[in-house]
Amino acid sequence: MEYKISDRVQTLKPSAIREIFKYAADPTVVSLSAGNPAPEAFPVKEVAEISARIMAERPVDVLQYGLTEGYLPLRQHLTAYMKEKHQVGRDFDDILITSGAQQVMDLTTKSLCNEGDVVICEAPSFIGSLNTFRSYNARLRGVPMESDGMDMNELERALKEEPRAKFIYTIPNFQNPSGITMSLEKRKQLYALAKQYGVMILEDNPYGDIRIKGEYIPCIKSMDEDGIVIYVGTFSKVISPGMRVGYAIAPKPLLQKLVVCKQGADVHTNMWSQIICHEFMTKYDYEAHLAHLRELYRVKSALALRKLDECLVPNKITYNPFEGGLFMWCTLPDGVDMPAFCKEAVLRKVCVVPGNAFLTDESEPCQSFRINYSTPTDEQLVRGIELLGQLAKDVL
């Protein structure tokens, strides 16, 4: 059979870094390449209790079809919660429950982009989203990152040069992969520029609740008086990614288009997991759970940072200041071949993600790699960073 794949999908290539991920499955390799929550962060007891209760008390709610927009009590609760806690959501907005944050990227691109339209992204940025934008044949325009977020001069240049820009994709808190948090000043500038040039902002905030140090910075969506921001939230990093519950808060006319697209994708998000999220937020102490997560990640990230200072920094590897989230972004000295370094790391049984995987053009040079500290055990974390330190000592 000759499979006649569509032009759109035919052009998609598997990522070059898949090669490296193959090694991560080897149990003798320490993987610092994932992005998963710590296994001990899951509220297992509470989810088991809620599951048993809802199956006993109202199994039909769990097992029956639901509305595409999402489970109404969860929508209502999240709307009030986000308004009160983050000043996110105006009367012109509405909320859609999605199958993870990832689905918001998909529905947004499908709703807004024609082939050849442009998505302006931070460079580097989250691969999952970049691949979604690519799958609609959107062209990616990267804007370099500075220590406090996107370079605003470069952003303005991109907006001037790209009349087909449809939206700016940003991860303002503890960005995946760089760990960078956008300053309040830049959030305001970004908003003003988007408004001036008539493009939307897609604000993706999976890590906002995992702030380990520093001051809270308001969401860009909290400034949205003009209906130009699509806010993306998710329970993946704070309850469970396996449950696949995320949400979009966006202006109603646009959200209605996302709803139509979702109908054709998966009808609605899994009812069981939506009800679990709602019960967990309303019948348990959700803020205490978030505080517990921050403490767990504070301890774990402190271990990683201590080992980075001990093993990498003396061997010429620097890393971005860490304030929260699940990643550390490490940079090799100029002139060092980063892909070769990451390949050699795998041969020495530690796997990290080469930074160019997160660029809008993977073939561009990059001197950085990403470490995840939340997934490995403490022993694996220590061992992995020691192996990287030894490698740096031998080759740099």
Ligand SMILES: Cc1ncc(COP(=O)(O)O)c(C=O)c1O
């Ligand atoms: C920046 C960013 N956005 C979105 C996602 C996807 O989240 P979800 O599991 O809710 O689809 C991730 C997952 O790692 C992420 O890092």
